[in-house]
Structures are given as structure tokens and as C-alpha cells.
Amino acid sequence: MPTYFDLVYAVTRQVPPGRVTTYGAIADFLALGAARMVGWALNHSFSEKTGVPAHRVVNRKGELSGRNHFPTPTLMQEMLEAEGVRVEDNRVIDLDKHFWHPVEDLGEDWEPFDVENGIA
DNA sequence: TATTTGACCTTTA
DNA sequence: GTAAAGGCCAAAT
Numbered sequence: 001m002p003t004y005f006d007l008v009y010a011v012t013r014q015v016p017p018g019r020v021t022t023y024g025a026i027a028d029f030l031a032l033g034a035a036r037m038v039g040w041a042l043n044h045s046f047s048e049k050t051g052v053p054a055h056r057v058v059n060r061k062g063e064l065s066g067r068n069h070f071p072t073p074t075l076m077q078e079m080l081e082a083e084g085v086r087v088e089d090n091r092v093i094d095l096d097k098h099f100w101h102p103v104e105d106l107g108e109d110w111e112p113f114d115v116e117n118g119i120a
Numbered sequence: 121t122a123t124t125t126g127a128c129c130t131t132t133a
Numbered sequence: 134g135t136a137a138a139g140g141c142c143a144a145a146t
Binding site for chain 1: 140141142143144
């Protein structure tokens, strides 16, 4: 029984490399209205083998709030920099430039029909 | 079974 | 303009 939990995984996995999104964007895209849960879902994404690039998810301010939950606090920044995203002081530079809207790429009608399968 | 916490965002003072 | 409080859903204790 897929919950919104799985939806977050699905959307996050659709995030293109070198791009970053925010919890609010995902929450708004999924019409959850609860940005808090988005991060919470990603929290478990590490324990699970979801393969969700949580490092591409940052808060509205572009801060790597989740770095604390990574294997190493600097790992998140390293991963972003490796993808071409300039990160400084635990914050994404040019967030607006690297910002990625799910609705723009996936479409408003996009839905995780095969969440458990890993999306189309 | 009920209460608290959780990687946040938005609105009001 | 900055600062503080409220609110959403779900999982863990």
C-alpha cells in the first residue's frame, strides 16, 4: 500500500542530475501541504534501498539541512558539487538557477502509477 | 491507544 | 524589515 511516502521517493528519483529541488516544491507538487513529511520520508530513504538521491533535495533557503543524516556531513555537498551544483557553506549557490520544478518536467498530471516498480 | 517528534514552509505580529 | 508561532501527515515510543 503506497503512501505519500512512496510518492516522495518517486518524485525525488525523477530529479535530473545537477538539479536541486525543495521540500516545498515536492509537497506542493504532490499537493501534500506538509513539507515536513517530505524530509521525513527521505530520512528513511537512506535506511531503505530506495536509491533516492536525497542530496538533491534541499530546503527553501537552499541549505543542506539533511546533511546531518548522511553517512558523512560533507558527503551531501560533495555529491552536489560532483554533479555540477555549486555548494558553499552548506548552501546551494544559484539555487534559483539549479532549482527544479517537478511540475515543469513531469507535468501536473504526473503520478507514480508504478511506484513500487520504480516509475516508468 | 495516545503523545511526541520529524531533513520544513507559510503566515502573522 | 526581522522574529515568532502555527500547521500539515506519518512513524516511533
